[in-house]
Amino acid sequence: MNLKKHFVLFFLLTLVGNLNAQNGYDLWLQYSSITDSQLKQQYTSKITGIQVKGSSATLNASTEELKNAWKSLFDTDLETREQGSNLLMLATEDRLSSELQTELSSDLESINDEGYIIKQLSIDEQPTILITAKSDIGVLYGSFRLLKEIQLHKDISNIDISDSPKIQKRVLNHWDNLDRTVERGYAGFSIWDWHLLPELIKPEYMDYARANASIGINGTVLTNVNANSLVLTEHYIEKVKALAEVFRPYGIQVYLTARFSAPLESGDLDTADPLNEEVRQWWKDKADEIYAEIPDFGGFLVKANSEGQPGPNNYGRSHVDGANMLAEAVAPHGGIVMWRAFVYSEDDPEDRAKQAYSEFVPFDGQFHDNVLVQVKNGAIDFQPREPFHPIFGAMPDTPLMMEFQITQEYLGFSSHLVFLPKMFEETLQSDTYVQGENSSVAKIIDGTLSNKKLTGIAGVANIGTEKNWTGHPFGQANWYGFGRLAWDPYLDSEKIAEDWIKMTFTNNPEFVQPIKEMLLDSRESVVKYMTPLGLHHIMDTGHHYGPGPWVSELSRPEWNPVYYHKADSEGVGFDRTKSGSNALAQYADPIAEKYSSPETTPEKFLLWFHHLPWDYEMENGKTLWFNIATTYQEGVEEVQDMIDTWEKMEEYVDQEPYEKVSMLLQIQLKEAKWWRDACLAYFQKYSNMELPESVPEPEHSLEYYKSLEFPFAPGIRPSWN
């Protein structure tokens, strides 16, 4: 029996013991069958065939995607036709007739090289839906966009869409090690099976590329920022090349992390001094070697002189010296360098929140044109909530790249349902005021505030070998949402939530509405049960799993939670005003001034900027202690609300994701209570105040919470070199 010819078989198999049932592998590209006859009629009458002008791997990918989706959506073939009415035409601008070019001239002017136009028009007197663009990749993006419109059941009868990405480098950062462990990875092993590359090309590689292209991600850094120089050897370049070839039709460039000491570790040189000519030549040669194999190689991401990583400071040189050396090596090939500003010194007594700014702002304007300085959203480290990083706006002559973290290192790993686009949006829409009102972080990132030529945004990936890629079924929403915001940093997170829910699960409003609300509320809930009111960095050490506000004996002061909350019998919080570290002075004046007084500081940032007495009276007339306690309690209650909401959704989703989410929500509830109980038990030692009536006593003693150890929590950094 020829199995290939018996597809019905595979359908049936999905029933057996849930084998291969809705396991989440298809992400938001479900292309769920459209059963509403009116809708189906509209789509299949407006598009009765496909016509593709020209040919390339990217155009083929577009065509295949459309054809496969069509089969899935409408159970009918979308056939290639050379002429006819109601065709879907794919053609880049240069393939259009001069007539059409003229007709579309204003549309074409409005898009950039990666943008697209989808338009209902008449071509040779035949009604046609045209997807056009200045490049093949634009056509692919347009194809995914059209499919999204259909997945969302939108009316396409007079479709007229043009869109372009607002940021150039839209990149995933994989913190994946060569041994396939993933630092801060909570979704299994690394999807890169280095050992079997370049020969074994897994289907997952193509599906990864498809998923990314569908949301406009155009780059991937394959390796951990805590880098291993082996990936720069010939043996690995061959493997990287194989991945690059799979990704290329989908418009995805590969990047690698460059370990600064690679010239030393290669055995070639005895220094990695960036001003040494041999070192400079070594990197040029290395770049030439890589580009000879991978002509569209993206460039390097570098973590230097940070948390033990080598860097230019080891040789008395600056970050500018280091970044520019690498930039010169890749410049002839069109490559870029993404240089991380995530630095804090092991012997600088200055407030850690201030150090990156102090070190990098003086370098403004000194980096080469092909360097992006990659800045985390906040000044500490991907906490549940941080004010925007003060570097944003403070380096007008340097292209700054946003670094978000999609993997939930500090937000419950892959077991907590937290919709991160809501958090990303908060940062992007923050007004820096550096050029007066309306100087949002988004405008700095997309280059509009000071006309940057190079723009970028990075997200630390939450992807692994889990069958559904991200472990938590809702973790997919964060990958999706990052991509959407990378394309358009002004997008509303509510819109993202709605699109993702519909594409992943169903358009049924009985499901969409409550689940959208659940997603949008979820980020505030995790802030409440982990780090309310501006508290931060009070997690346990190393694995960062669970609460550890008591940790005080780590070798570097700024690794200790007590450094950040400074709880004592007098009060709690980090004074970053003039009377304290004065980190506030790194912000532009309307903010610096407003936040200098606790009364005018938004309560969500209160303890980030102020050390306040436990009985400090807050807006609601209650004490700070009362508000800390009740906010923790609210966080727990909101997780219970999520459980209640989800329980009503069983009929709308398949069994596997339904049950998985149900089980994970129980973990989230257990851990939310753990955070509440452990933190309140600890802080109560200092507040010496009773818990409000609405807040239950901690289930265990403080000593119990302190005694918990999790040596095998996932995602632990294996070693730093």
Add this chain to the structure above:
Amino acid sequence: MNLKKHFVLFFLLTLVGNLNAQNGYDLWLQYSSITDSQLKQQYTSKITGIQVKGSSATLNASTEELKNAWKSLFDTDLETREQGSNLLMLATEDRLSSELQTELSSDLESINDEGYIIKQLSIDEQPTILITAKSDIGVLYGSFRLLKEIQLHKDISNIDISDSPKIQKRVLNHWDNLDRTVERGYAGFSIWDWHLLPELIKPEYMDYARANASIGINGTVLTNVNANSLVLTEHYIEKVKALAEVFRPYGIQVYLTARFSAPLESGDLDTADPLNEEVRQWWKDKADEIYAEIPDFGGFLVKANSEGQPGPNNYGRSHVDGANMLAEAVAPHGGIVMWRAFVYSEDDPEDRAKQAYSEFVPFDGQFHDNVLVQVKNGAIDFQPREPFHPIFGAMPDTPLMMEFQITQEYLGFSSHLVFLPKMFEETLQSDTYVQGENSSVAKIIDGTLSNKKLTGIAGVANIGTEKNWTGHPFGQANWYGFGRLAWDPYLDSEKIAEDWIKMTFTNNPEFVQPIKEMLLDSRESVVKYMTPLGLHHIMDTGHHYGPGPWVSELSRPEWNPVYYHKADSEGVGFDRTKSGSNALAQYADPIAEKYSSPETTPEKFLLWFHHLPWDYEMENGKTLWFNIATTYQEGVEEVQDMIDTWEKMEEYVDQEPYEKVSMLLQIQLKEAKWWRDACLAYFQKYSNMELPESVPEPEHSLEYYKSLEFPFAPGIRPSWN
């Protein structure tokens, strides 16, 4: 839209970009649609409904499996009915009428507690197919057997089968660490997601249990023999319990590895001396604690005083002291101890091949009744070919458990196609002659040679988070084949190959015949291109990836390949006759005598037992050197033959496995050539003889092969404590 109700959707999805296509997750339980109308008619007319007597989780599992399979095989529901003709009846013996019990008395006498009877008979004058057994689990095994008959398109019109497992403990050994890395694991991360247990129960856990039950595996050791004592703490016992509950309906007991120093590491005691009363009580308490949570816990597997693991020798005590202490702890609960005989001392100059025998044979008869001594198939370490371990037959008063390795540590990892049942069969059918002719290893293992009450067999699992469980699509055959041989160690590997191919791919003889031949030949090929003519242990160090015959500087002599091949200008091979280590004396006389001369030693074991000159004349009249070289070459050519065979099979298999196997065979060919070239380049240094004309010159210099390093080869043992 209610997705649950739109199954057709999932079918369609399987077409899209190959998402969720035949990815191998379903293993040999494909239940492929039967389209031959005659066959379909036979099955659906002989079985028109199902009747289940009694109720239990195991009977429910049986019923669900049959119903789901029916839907998949015949696209029709197998409905539960209380009466009627042509029913399939599931009932344990005690649920049968006394009439039926009498009618079946001789059948029932012929099976053991786990056996089953499947029989066409008349019940209440209605034609019925009865699956009966002495226990629920027998009914489940019978259900899987009936499904196998149908998958193999067998005639069931007068079905009359009774079968029982010949070995009691049929166990997978997972060398899975608590951090989810797998020692010698080549199929991704560990499937045990410890961090999210006990709350998150993944569908994979149930499907793992189903797959094992379908081949009769009834135990699983969850953790690495290089053990971590944390798994014995309350925190982990709760997680183990959750897995045990998933596995229980499928008749699978969980076991753990017991780190001998656990009483110390727990912080409770300052010794782990097995004769210390507190230590003995600690283990009894620990067993009580585990059994309170997991009443059917299987017991412990122990690697003691081996390769750095702690054990009784640390306290001047013997393996008997250690094993019996643990045996006493679990005995009240019906548990067992599997104590590994894989020992070799770091300061014993005796031939490593002799040491386990020397140490264990004197203990014969001294272990408690609930101890199984677990012995690897050969005396060294899971090499591509080893003579059977001389302990088999030498400890008539001790139950010996076979330890096979399914994961291909020394046989090309998961990238080489090697059908291991052929190798297992070779060991099982080896005649030890200890009680004269027909004293096969199988008879020792199944207890028939000396009437053992406790019998067991273990396979080191090749399972991980790869979507198809084993990485290589054909790796599944080794898991399957191990299970089949564990049930019946006399089974022909050809039969196993045929069943597996049909159940996994297709019954089409155009595919079955050539692929069966390919499987059956594949094991000899790997021997040829890695370790021909009795060579062994010449792989590279640590990761065991690729050839390393030159390795000579490791701290322990018996870790060095040169220790095993002893190549010099005089010749090659390990003299284990009287003139050498006399390991041969550990075998019973007909073997010891026959193998004492190279002329009467089977050529496949020649260099295992003899050090011979390079120009030693072999049966074919050619020199030893000529034969070494041409055998390596044959191995390479046979991989090319496999590629040629596979290329003709494209039409019979789905695209994903077809392409994956094609790519993996290219890796196998590349590595076969690497083994040939590196080993011949090395040995030629000593033979000083030309390569035969049929053998190409090595592609690279010996220095090149010696320079290769693979620090991130998969499955590396992380650390030994």
